[in-house]
Amino acid sequence: MKKLILLSSLTILLFSCKQEQVKTTNSDALSSEEKIDSTNIKTLFNAVLTDGKSYEWLRDLTQNIGSRLSGSEGAAKSVIWGERIMREVGLDSVWLQPVMVPHWVRxxxxxxxxxxxxxxxxxxxxxxxxxxxxxxxxxxxxxxxxxxxxxxxxxxxxxxxxxxxxxxxxxxxxxxxxxxxxxxxxxxxxxxxxxxxxxxxxxxxxxxxxxxxxxxxxxxxxxxxxxxxxxxxxxxxxxxxxxxxxxxxxxxxxxxxxxxxxCETLPDAPSFNVVGEIRGSETPENIIVVGGHLDSWDLGEGAHDDGTGIVQSLEVAYLFKKNNIKPKNTLRVVFFMNEENGTRGAKEYAALSKMNKEKHIGGLESDSGGHTPRGFSIDANTVNTELLQSWKKLLSPYGLHDLDKGGSGADIGPLKEENVTLVGYKPDSQRYFDYHHTSNDTFDKVNKRELELGSASMASIIYLMDKYLYRNTPVKP
Structure with missing residues (x-):
């Protein structure tokens, strides 16, 4: 028995040493600039796992407001909530963007x-x-x-x-x-x-x-x-x-x-996108947007669809501020209204952006639930797709192995242009349709650690996009 225990202990020790060796080898394979990025990404994950805010924000949204179908009282309350939470995080500016939305009642x-x-x-x-x-x-x-x-x-x-x-x-x-x-x-x-x-x-x-x-x-x-x-x-x-x-x-x-x-469809109702931003330190005219949709269907609490996306998007900005990461480009957080039955918020945001001649260089959307992070889908030109895929060595230690071409999301999709790089956050999908659009989509179905890992994953790719993504002239690290 003692021999067996000794053999097991040696096996575990050798395995641990091998794991450390792999980590060292991977670290040695990084360029000096990538080592800085690796350290900063680790800082983002450490921060969210020790002092994350998204889970309690989600508790507040789902338990004190609940369902948020466009045109409903819950949707109106969620707009007030969203503006308040953004201001509490300390974004440089926060505003409401008016939009008329469909109003269907059950x-x-x-x-x-x-x-x-x-x-x-x-x-x-x-x-x-x-x-x-x-x-x-x-x-x-x-x-x-x-x-x-x-x-x-x-x-x-x-x-x-x-x-x-x-x-x-x-x-x-x-x-x-x-x-x-x-x-x-x-x-x-x-x-x-x-x-x-x-x-x-x-x-x-x-x-x-x-x-x-x-x-x-x-x-x-x-x-x-x-x-x-x-x-x-x-x-x-x-x-x-x-x-x-x-x-x-x-x-x-x-x-x-x-x-x-x-059920019946009532006349369109007034509502808002909630928008906040951290102004860019070097090229503030360039905008990278991160967001999800504030509305939800009326049967549950809108936890996975899309409360998780909302709080993760704001936590990206929170993590930047907490760790004193000053974005080069303007980082804009958007809580879109009316994704579920019309995408009016997304269309209005894109229309106003075009009218105001804003210059978006990238976007990230979270609307696939709050489960374990798996990676991102990329909707970009060939050069920028390869740029993002080159970051796999920095992201894969956190389980972010999937960096494939695909769609980005219904709310940032209208921003699509040749030189705008759009990304969709992709958590594990196996449990998502247990809850999607049902009375079962409630706060208790969201795991705190999975949610926070998603926030850090999103913050990490936004950090990299902000540092390396330039309109028309992408530069690899």
Missing amino acids: GEKEIATYTLNGIQKNVPICALGFSIATPKYGVLAEVLEVKSLDEARALGSKMEGKIIFFNRPFDDTLISTFSAYGGCVDQRVNGAEVCGAFGAKGVIVRSMTNSIDDFPHTGTMSYGDLPVDKYIPTAAISSRAANILSADLKQNPNLQFYFKQS
């Missing part, structure tokens, strides 16, 4: 049932954003199950008077759950447009998640170019309910499904 809690073999089954259901209400006493009709928009189109006039049930699940073989989401979300967005044209009475959609649970997922839908008299009520049912309904339709293809909802 109304009374939705109801859905059907009966099979004399047993009534209650179905977890929620209206989709921008859907109309059902008639006062609801909709009752036979159900036709389809897996795609093309399958629905092929039914043609057979849809008349029926409820169309879109039941295409996530592709679980895809490692990126965002790719799986992208492969399914068209049925949620465009289902009513396709089916309303053929006289369907309503549409129900399987929730956008890879989990099997009882939480229906809301989200935006569209009627496209349909005339108003062709609009039909549209709702999502939970993934478990979708599986059960599909099995029950095999037993009784003629079963009748009932649902009732009282």
Whole structure:
């Protein structure tokens, strides 16, 4: 036994020495300038993990305000909150940017049932954003199950008077759950447009998640170019309910499904983007923006979507100030309003930027939840993409291995130009769609350490972008 203990101890010691050797080798492989960067990045991570603020900011936002759908009282309160928090951090200037936003309200809690073999089954259901209400006493009709928009189109006039049930699940073989989401979300967005044209009475959609649970997922839908008299009520049912309904339709293809909802779209409402900045010390006319969206769907607390992105974006500025890092370019933090059902805030921000002839050189968005950091997606020209990818040696010690070309985010996307480098923060995606657009998206689902690691990851790439990214003339370290 003593020999075994000694052997284990030697193994652990040798492994630790090997790890130290690897760290030394990696450090030796860095240039003198990169060693400075490595030290500064480590300082950012140390600071957030010992004195981070994002978790308590998120607690305040979610517990004292809660859901923040555009046009709602919660959204209005969140604007006041956002301005106050930015001022507390001590940004050089803070202001509100007016924007008119859509105002859709859910109304009374939705109801859905059907009966099979004399047993009534209650179905977890929620209206989709921008859907109309059902008639006062609801909709009752036979159900036709389809897996795609093309399958629905092929039914043609057979849809008349029926409820169309879109039941295409996530592709679980895809490692990126965002790719799986992208492969399914068209049925949620465009289902009513396709089916309303053929006289369907309503549409129900399987929730956008890879989990099997009882939480229906809301989200935006569209009627496209349909005339108003062709609009039909549209709702999502939970993934478990979708599986059960599909099995029950095999037993009784003629079963009748009932649902009732009282949602409506009100006139546009006034709101604001919340904007704050640290003025650049050398080239203040150059702007690097970092942000997320302040609004959220109305079912939960908007914790992962996108409270985490909001507080992480502000924590980037907090970490710069705490560690006396003076950005060369102006660092601007933006809490965008109305990403969920219109992106009006993003469009207004970009329009005003163009009108004011502002010069953005880069942007970073966090809107993929607050889970463990994995890396960043890069939307940039070839030279700047290679520049950012050259930083992998500095970022990979913190688990940031993914630096691939891809999209950046809905809110900074409108700033896209040839020489504007846009980046999307990418945490691990495996749990994100457990919470996305549901009543389950609450503060208790966010891990403090994961959230703070994300803030430091974002601060690190902003530090590098600020130091090395120049419009038209990118310079490598």
